[in-house]
Amino acid sequence: MTSRPKFPASLSSPEGWGRYLELKRPAEPHLHQIEPTNACPYACAMCIRPRRMTRPEGFMAFELFQKVMEELAGYSAATRAKEIELFHFGESLLHPRLPELVACAAGHGLRPVLSVNPPQLDTGLCEALLRARPARIICSLDALDAATYRRMRGPAADFAQALAGIEALLEQHRRLDSEVPVVVRMIETRSNRGQGAAFSERWRAAGVQVELRPFFPWNDPDLAPLGEWEKLPPGMPCPFPWRYLVVQWNGDVVPCCRDCNGATVLGNVAGQSLREIWNGPAYAAFRQQMLAADYRNGICGPCMKLYAT
Numbered sequence: 269m270t271s272r273p274k275f276p277a278s279l280s281s282p283e284g285w286g287r288y289l290e291l292k293r294p295a296e297p298h299l300h301q302i303e304p305t306n307a308c309p310y311a312c313a314m315c316i317r318p319r320r321m322t323r324p325e326g327f328m329a330f331e332l333f334q335k336v337m338e339e340l341a342g343y344s345a346a347t348r349a350k351e352i353e354l355f356h357f358g359e360s361l362l363h364p365r366l367p368e369l370v371a372c373a374a375g376h377g378l379r380p381v382l383s384v385n386p387p388q389l390d391t392g393l394c395e396a397l398l399r400a401r402p403a404r405i406i407c408s409l410d411a412l413d414a415a416t417y418r419r420m421r422g423p424a425a426d427f428a429q430a431l432a433g434i435e436a437l438l439e440q441h442r443r444l445d446s447e448v449p450v451v452v453r454m455i456e457t458r459s460n461r462g463q464g465a466a467f468s469e470r471w472r473a474a475g476v477q478v479e480l481r482p483f484f485p486w487n488d489p490d491l492a493p494l495g496e497w498e499k500l501p502p503g504m505p506c507p508f509p510w511r512y513l514v515v516q517w518n519g520d521v522v523p524c525c526r527d528c529n530g531a532t533v534l535g536n537v538a539g540q541s542l543r544e545i546w547n548g549p550a551y552a553a554f555r556q557q558m559l560a561a562d563y564r565n566g567i568c569g570p571c572m573k574l575y576a577t
Contacts (some may be wrong), residue, residue, distance in 0.1 A: 275501060282505045286559040289510035296347045297546035299340060300512035301525055303356035304328050304363035310385055311422030314455055314494055316486045316528050317357045318422070323529045325358075328517040333369050336515060336537050341376035351381045351403055356514060357528055361388040370400035379403035383453070387426050389433030394440040398448050406451040406479070407434050412463050412470065419459050438474065451477040457495040487526045487571030499577050505558045506572065513546060521545050523554060524567075532565045 278284045307325045311318040340348065352373060354360050361384050363369065373380035382397065383406040397405060407430075411417035414427035434452065441450060452471040456464060468478045483495035500506070509523045516522060519538040520530050534554060535545030545551060556562075563569035 279501070279503065281503050282559045282561070285504045285507075286555070289505075289507055290555075293510045294347065295543070295547065296343045297542050298347060298350050298512040299336070299352050299542065300514055301353040301356045302328070302333065302336060302515040303358060303517045304333075304354055304360045304366055304369055305517055306356065306358035307362050308357070308359040309362075309424045310359065311424065313420055313422070313459065314457055314483060314485075314491060316488045316491070316526070319490070320488065321357060321528045323516075326517045327363055328369075328519075330365050330368060330372075332519055332538060334372055336542065337373050337376045337378060339541055339543070340378055348377055349379065351379045353381050353383065354402075355383050356516060356525065358517070359385055359388060361385070361393065367393070367396035367400045370397060370402045374401045374403075382406065383408055385421070385425075385430070386433035386437070387429040389436055391436050391440060394433075394437045395444065398437075398440055398444055398446045402448060404449045404451055405437065406453050407437070408453050408455070409434070409467075410454050411460055412467055416460050416463070420455075420457070438476065449477055451479050453479045453481055455481045455483055457483045459494070485574055486528075487567050487574065489570060489574060492574065497574070500575050502577050504576075505561075506568065506575070509551065509555045509558055513542065515542075523551070526571060527567060529567075531567045 279288060305327045306321065306323070308317060354369060360366055360382060370380050370382065380402045381404045382402050386407045386409065409417070409430060410420040411427070417427040417430065418425050437450060441448070454460060454464060454467050464480050468480065471478045482497065484497040485491035485494065514522050514525055514527065515537055516530055519536045520533045521535045521537060522530055522532055523534060532554060534550045535548065557564065558568070563572065
């Protein structure tokens with residue numbers, strides 16, 4: 269059993285953690301995720317979307333995405349070097365202008381990352397995405413066989429089509445002599461436990477990077493039986509409000525990648541800059557709520573019960 273790290277006495281309370289996190293909080297926000305769409309045909313066992321999402325589905329307007337990228341292009345080199353995930357609670361490949369979104373971000377000197385369900389890939393889309401030059405393309409597969417894949421990703425998950433999609437991506441990668449890293453990912457749960465080593469061997473032999481990602485139950489206790497997850501240090505509030513923000517497809521800014529329904533909207537990029545929102549009064553008030561364990565939004569309370577020690 270791994271022993272827990274020891275922390276100084278100043279980090280023995282939420283107030284102490286709050287002072288520390290505020291000292292570390294950058295003036296420029298890290299855009300962790302921006303959501304091209306929240307539409308998705310899958311019902312993944314380890315995702316809260318199929319059971320919890322009630323907000324309307326939609327697609328981000330290119331002009332709104334462009335506005336955000338133009339702001340980020342003016343940030344410091346250290347902030348621009350951070351990856352921006354072009355996904356949140358949807359399958360980004362469904363966005364009809366996804367290659368243009370990727371090219372827009374990359375063209376502004378940023379590092380857009382895609383995480384996709386490979387059955388949606390075809391030759392033309394693979395070529396367009398590689399030419400757009402994302403920082404990485406991650407193919408979420410999670411399994412070595414069709415039965416496990418469907419158990420992980422739901423009834424719409426076609427394992428043969430997923431393999432065909434990855435092969436199409438690798439074929440175009442070779443044809444274009446692309447330098448874009450391709451990653452095949454497995455989220456490790458009790459359903460696929462024991463497949464990690466063989467999964468890694470199979471895909472590394474195909475010449476791609478492999479990521480075995482630990483499971484986490486979002487903020488849904490119903491997902492807890494799927495696996496184990498890492499908890500926060502004693503007394504620590506959720507650190508996310510001091511670390512990053514997320515933009516949903518309609519421009520709403522939320523403080524967490526787990527805010528499936530926009531329960532805590534702290535601004536909207538259509539009329540505000542990310543910097544204004546990040547340093548504004550609504551965000552400051554939300555941080556204070558986290559320090560006081562005031563979970564009035566309905567999502568943070570269940571989450572902290574899962575992650576707090």
